[in-house]
Amino acid sequence: MPSTIVTLKLNGTERELIARPSTTLLSALRDTFGLTGAKRGCAQGGCGSCTVLLDGRPAVSCLIPVVTVDGCAVETVEGLADGDRLDDVQQAFVDHFATQCGFCTPGMIMSATALLNREPAPTRQDVTEAICGNVCRCTGYEPIVTAVLSAAESRRDGAAEGRHDSAAERRHDGAGERHRDAAAPLSGKAAG
Amino acid sequence: MGRLTPIDTTYFKDERAGDFTVIGSAVQRSDARGHVTGRTLFFEDLTPPGLTHVKIHRSTRHHARIDRVDVSGALEVPGVLRVITHEDVPNNWYVVLRLIGVGPDDEPVLAEDRVLYRGEPIVAVVAETEEAAREGAARVVVDYTDLPAVLDVEAALADGAPIIKQAGTNHFVYEGHPCRRIRFGDVERGFAEADRIIEGRYSSSPIEHAPVEPTGCIVVPQGDGRLRIHSNTQAAFFTLDNTALILGVPPTSLRVVGGTVGGGFGGKVDVIVEPLACLAAMLTGRPAKYVYSRAEEMQVSSTRAAEHIHIKDGVMDDGRIVARQVTLYVDAGAYSRHSPYGTTKAAAHMPGPYTIPNVHVDCYCVYTNRTPSSAMRGFGVTIGDFALESHMDHVARELGMDPLRLRLKNAYRDGDMKAHRKIASGTALVEVIQSAADLVGHDLPPEYRAMSSAERPEG
Amino acid sequence: MAIRQGRGYAAVNYPTGMNLGGDPSQALVHATTMGGFVVTLSSVDLGQGLRTVVAQCAAETLGVPLENVIVDTADTDTGPHCMGTFASRGTHRVGNAVIMAAREAREVLLRVAADELEVDAEDLETDGTGFVRLKGAPEKKIHVSEVALAAHFRQGRTISGRGIFLKEPSTPVPETGEMDPDSCQAHACTVAEVEVDDETGVIEVLRLYNTYEVGRALNPAIATQQVEGGAWMGLSHALFESTEPYYPHSREHGPLDFAAYLMPGPADLPEQTSVFLERPAGNGPFGAKGIGEMTANAPIPAIANAVFDAVGVRLTSMPFTPEKVLRGLDELRAGRAG
Numbered sequence: 001m002p003s004t005i006v007t008l009k010l011n012g013t014e015r016e017l018i019a020r021p022s023t024t025l026l027s028a029l030r031d032t033f034g035l036t037g038a039k040r041g042c043a044q045g046g047c048g049s050c051t052v053l054l055d056g057r058p059a060v061s062c063l064i065p066v067v068t069v070d071g072c073a074v075e076t077v078e079g080l081a082d083g084d085r086l087d088d089v090q091q092a093f094v095d096h097f098a099t100q101c102g103f104c105t106p107g108m109i110m111s112a113t114a115l116l117n118r119e120p121a122p123t124r125q126d127v128t129e130a131i132c133g134n135v136c137r138c139t140g141y142e143p144i145v146t147a148v149l150s151a152a153e154s155r156r157d158g159a160a161e162g163r164h165d166s167a168a169e170r171r172h173d174g175a176g177e178r179h180r181d182a183a184a185p186l187s188g189k190a191a192g
Numbered sequence: 193m194g195r196l197t198p199i200d201t202t203y204f205k206d207e208r209a210g211d212f213t214v215i216g217s218a219v220q221r222s223d224a225r226g227h228v229t230g231r232t233l234f235f236e237d238l239t240p241p242g243l244t245h246v247k248i249h250r251s252t253r254h255h256a257r258i259d260r261v262d263v264s265g266a267l268e269v270p271g272v273l274r275v276i277t278h279e280d281v282p283n284n285w286y287v288v289l290r291l292i293g294v295g296p297d298d299e300p301v302l303a304e305d306r307v308l309y310r311g312e313p314i315v316a317v318v319a320e321t322e323e324a325a326r327e328g329a330a331r332v333v334v335d336y337t338d339l340p341a342v343l344d345v346e347a348a349l350a351d352g353a354p355i356i357k358q359a360g361t362n363h364f365v366y367e368g369h370p371c372r373r374i375r376f377g378d379v380e381r382g383f384a385e386a387d388r389i390i391e392g393r394y395s396s397s398p399i400e401h402a403p404v405e406p407t408g409c410i411v412v413p414q415g416d417g418r419l420r421i422h423s424n425t426q427a428a429f430f431t432l433d434n435t436a437l438i439l440g441v442p443p444t445s446l447r448v449v450g451g452t453v454g455g456g457f458g459g460k461v462d463v464i465v466e467p468l469a470c471l472a473a474m475l476t477g478r479p480a481k482y483v484y485s486r487a488e489e490m491q492v493s494s495t496r497a498a499e500h501i502h503i504k505d506g507v508m509d510d511g512r513i514v515a516r517q518v519t520l521y522v523d524a525g526a527y528s529r530h531s532p533y534g535t536t537k538a539a540a541h542m543p544g545p546y547t548i549p550n551v552h553v554d555c556y557c558v559y560t561n562r563t564p565s566s567a568m569r570g571f572g573v574t575i576g577d578f579a580l581e582s583h584m585d586h587v588a589r590e591l592g593m594d595p596l597r598l599r600l601k602n603a604y605r606d607g608d609m610k611a612h613r614k615i616a617s618g619t620a621l622v623e624v625i626q627s628a629a630d631l632v633g634h635d636l637p638p639e640y641r642a643m644s645s646a647e648r649p650e651g
Numbered sequence: 652m653a654i655r656q657g658r659g660y661a662a663v664n665y666p667t668g669m670n671l672g673g674d675p676s677q678a679l680v681h682a683t684t685m686g687g688f689v690v691t692l693s694s695v696d697l698g699q700g701l702r703t704v705v706a707q708c709a710a711e712t713l714g715v716p717l718e719n720v721i722v723d724t725a726d727t728d729t730g731p732h733c734m735g736t737f738a739s740r741g742t743h744r745v746g747n748a749v750i751m752a753a754r755e756a757r758e759v760l761l762r763v764a765a766d767e768l769e770v771d772a773e774d775l776e777t778d779g780t781g782f783v784r785l786k787g788a789p790e791k792k793i794h795v796s797e798v799a800l801a802a803h804f805r806q807g808r809t810i811s812g813r814g815i816f817l818k819e820p821s822t823p824v825p826e827t828g829e830m831d832p833d834s835c836q837a838h839a840c841t842v843a844e845v846e847v848d849d850e851t852g853v854i855e856v857l858r859l860y861n862t863y864e865v866g867r868a869l870n871p872a873i874a875t876q877q878v879e880g881g882a883w884m885g886l887s888h889a890l891f892e893s894t895e896p897y898y899p900h901s902r903e904h905g906p907l908d909f910a911a912y913l914m915p916g917p918a919d920l921p922e923q924t925s926v927f928l929e930r931p932a933g934n935g936p937f938g939a940k941g942i943g944e945m946t947a948n949a950p951i952p953a954i955a956n957a958v959f960d961a962v963g964v965r966l967t968s969m970p971f972t973p974e975k976v977l978r979g980l981d982e983l984r985a986g987r988a989g
Contacts, residue, residue, distance in 0.1 A: 127917070137914075140883025140920065140923075144917070
C-alpha cells in the first residue's frame with residue numbers, strides 16, 4: 001500500500017506528514033515531529049506511557065495507525081505548559097512528588113488531563129479509573145492519585161475566581177529553574 | 193506539597209541531633225519539571241540520522257545442541273544490513289562480575305554450539321528499519337537436538353541430574369564448597385538443648401523487574417572513531433568496561449552517556465544490549481539501536497531468582513531461639529550474572545536480625561535451564577525475609593506467644609556478634625517494632641516497652 | 652463462607668552496600684566563574700532521586716545555597732568512577748564521596764576568600780545564603796561569586812575537590828563465612844491488615860502500617876516516595892507477581908505483556924501509614940542509610956502472616972494466589988474432618 005499524506009492538528013497547529021500504512025501515531029509524534037514526550041513502554045497498548053489526547057479523548061498512540069486519524073486533533077504533554085508556565089496537572093505532579101523515574105509521567109498526565117477536561121470534580125474512583133491503563137512501577141500510585149485530585153481542586157479554584165492560571169503563576173517563582181539540576185526548598189524541615 | 197512521612201524524634205533523640213540547612217528538607221526533585229513537561233530525555237528519545245536497528249533470533253528450546261544455523265533467509269530481507277553470530281564477537285564469553293574477580297566466564301554473548309534457556313540469543317540482525325530487523329530475525333533457521341532440561345533447583349542438584357554447565361557442576365563453587373556457608377556456634381548442640389524443633393519450607397516464583405522503560409541503548413559512532421553509548425544502564429562503568437572487554441577494544445574507545453533511567457530495580461545492571469549494539473555500529477559504521485521489546489523484557493531480561501528456603505529452628509519454651517539452620521537455593525537460571533554474589537548476600541543476611549548462638553547456613557547458587565536471574569531490588573534478601581519472617585510467625589504460633597514479643601526477645605542489639613562474625617552496631621530492630629506496635633495499638637508489657645537496641649536486658 | 656480479617660507482623664533489617672569486591676564511588680566538585688558549583692559523577696539516577704539528594708549533600712557541605720549546585724551525571728568521559736546504582740548503595744556511597752569532594756572545595760573557597768578579605772581562612776565561615784563571612788564579625792563578608800571570580804581571574808586557583816568512598820573489599824572465609832560485606836543496617840517493621848474471602852481465596856490488603864529506621868532522611872519527601880513505592884512493590888510481589896503461568900501452572904516463562912504479568916493498579920491500594928525513625932549511621936552521609944530495597948521486604952511476610960491470622964492458612968510460596976489460599980483451606984478442612 002502506498003504512503004499517504006496525513007494532516008494532524010498537533011497541539012493546536014496544523015502539521016502534515018507522509019505516512020506508511022503501518023506508521024503508528026506514536027511513531028509519527030516521536031520520529032517525524034520530534035515530540036518524544038509520549039513514550040514507548042510496550043508498543044502493545046498495555047502500559048499507557050504513550051497516551052495522548054485524540055480529539056480530546058485519551059488514546060494509546062502506539063496502537064493507532066496514523067493514517068486512520070487524518071484530520072484529528074492530537075494533544076501531547078508538550079502542549080500543556082504555556083511557555084515555562086506549567087498547567088495545573090503538571091504543577092500538581094511536581095508539588096505532590098508524583099514522579100520518580102518519570103517515564104510513565106507524560107502518559108499519566110495526559111490520562112489525568114482527559115479526565116479533568118470531562119469531569120472537573122472527579123472522585124477518587126474517577127481518578128483511579130482514568131489512570132488504570134497507565135502502569136507506574138515506582139510510586140505505588142498514591143501520590144499520583146493525590147496529585148490529580150489536587151489539580152482538579154486548583155482548576156476549580158482558578159475557574160471560580162476567574163483566573164485559570166493563577167495557581168501556576170503563584171507558584172512559578174523560577175527558583176528551581178536557575179540551574180539545570182537544582183531546585184529551591186519548597187518548605188522547611190520535615191515535621192519532627 | 194507532597195505527603196511527608198513524619199519522623200518520630202522521640203527515638204534516638206541524642207544521636208539524631210544536628211543542625212542542618214538543607215539536609216532534612218523536602219527539597220523539590222530537580223528532575224520533576226522535566227518529567228512533567230516531557231523534556232526529560234531518555235535514551236530512546238535520541239534519534240540520530242541513519243539509525244539502524246538490532247533484533248535477535250532467540251532459542252526456542254530450554255536446552256539443546258545447535259546443529260546448524262542458517263542466516264541466508266535473513267540476508268534476503270530487504271533492508272537487512274548484517275547478521276551477527278558468535279563468530280563476529282571478539283570475546284564471546286563473559287561474566288559481568290569478572291571486574292571484581294568473579295569467574296569463570298560462563299555466558300556467551302551469542303550462543304555457540306548449545307543453548308541453555310528458551311530465549312537465549314543466537315543471531316543478531318541489523319537492518320535499516322525495526323520491521324526489517326524483526327523480519328530478518330524471524331527468517332533465521334536453527335536446527336536443534338533437544339537435551340534434557342532442568343527447571344528446578346533441587347532437581348538440578350539431585351544425583352543423576354543432567355549436568356548443564358561446562359564447568360561440570362550445576363552449582364557455583366565457592367572456594368571448593370558447593371554453597372556459601374555460614375558456621376557459627378554448634379547448631380546440633382543447639383538443637384539438642386532446645387525444648388522443641390520447629391521447621392518450615394518456603395519458596396518463590398521468579399519475578400520480573402517490569403520497568404516501564406525497556407532495557408536498551410543507542411550507539412552513535414563519533415568523528416574520532418569512538419562509540420558513544422546512550423544507555424539506560426544502572427552502572428555506567430560496569431557497562432563500559434564489560435563492553436570493552438567483550439569487543440576487545442580499549443576502554444577509551446567507548447563512552448557511556450546515561451543517568452536517566454525509566455525504572456531499573458536491578459534489571460539494568462546486566463550488560464546485555466550494549467555489546468551487540470556496539471558491534472552493529474562498528475560493522476555498519478552507522479548508529480545502532482538495540483532495545484528490548486516488551487515481550488523480550490518480560491521473557492528474557494533477568495528475573496528475581498526463584499528461591500527454595502528450608503528453616504529449622506531450635507526453640508526454648510520461653511521464646512529464645514537457640515539454633516537456626518537455613519538451607520537456601522537460589523535459582524540462577526542458565527548463567528551466573530550477579531547470582532553468585534546475591535547468594536553470598538543471602539548467606540550474610542542469615543539468620544535475620546536476631547541474635548542466635550548457633551547458626552548453620554548453606555546457600556546454593558544453582559543453575560537451571562530457566563531465564564537467567566540476576567540483581568533485583570533486595571536480591572538475596574527479599575525472599576529470605578519472606579521465609580524468615582513467615583517462620584518467626586510460625587514459631588510464635590507454635591509457642592502461643594505474641595509475635596512481636598518473640599521478635600523483641602530475640603532481636604539483635606549493639607555489640608552482638610552476628611553469624612558472619614561481624615559485631616552489630618547502629619541496630620534499631622527493637623525500636624521499629626515498638627513504634628509499629630504503637631501505630632496499631634498493639635499492647636506491649638512494660639519490660640518489652642523498655643527494651644532498647646543499645647543494651648540487652650539481663651537474664 | 653465469609654470475609655475474614657487478619658493482622659500480621661514482620662520486622663526486617665537491610666544492609667547498605669555490598670563490598671565483596673570493593674564498592675567505591677567517586678565525585679568531583681568545582682566552582683564555575685560566577686560561583687556555581689558543579690558536582691561531577693558517573694552515578695545513575697533510576698528515579699530514586701539521587702541527583703537531588705547529592706545536590707543537598709553538596710550544598711550543605713559547601714555552605715552555599717542549593718541553587719548554586721549543579722549535578723552533572725552520568726558520562727564516563729567526564730564523571731569519575733561509580734560502581735553503580737544497586738545494593739542500596741547510591742545515597743550512602745555517592746553522598747559520602749560528594750561530601751568529601753565538597754569539603755576539599757570548601758577549604759579552597761575559604762582560602763581564596765581569606766586572601767580577598769585579608770584575614771585567616773580559619774576565621775571564616777559560610778552563611779548558607781551565598782556569603783563567606785568573618786566569624787564574630789558577620790558584616791565583613793564576601794559573596795561566593797566574588798570569591799570564584801577572584802580565584803579564576805586574580806589568584807589563579809581552582810576551587811575544586813575530589814572525593815571517593817570505598818569500603819574496602821571483604822573476602823568471605825570459606826569455612827565459616829566470616830565477612831564484613833556491608834556498611835550499616837536499616838530497619839523496618841510492617842503491620843498488615845487484610846481481608847480474605849474464604850470462598851474465592853482472594854486477599855485484599857486493607858492497611859499497611861510501617862516504621863522505617865533510615866539513619867537520616869536526607870530529603871523526607873523523596874524518602875517517603877521510596878517507602879511508599881517500595882511497600883507497593885512488596886504488596887505486588889506478595890499477591891500477584893510471577894513469571895510462571897497461573898493455570899495450568901508450569902515452570903514456563905509465561906507473560907509477554909502487562910496484561911499477563913499482574914500487578915496491583917491504583918484502585919487496589921491499601922491505606923499506608925508510615926513513620927521514620929532516625930538512628931544516624933556513623934559512616935553514612937549525615938547519618939543516612941540505604942533504604943531503597945528494604946521497603947519492599949517487610950510487607951510480604953506481614954501479608955502472609957495476616958492471612959494466617961485471618962483464615963489459618965500458612966502461605967509458604969509466593970505469590971499468594973487465591974488458588975493457594977483455597978488449597979490451604981481445603982487442607983484445613985480435610986484435617987478437621989480427618
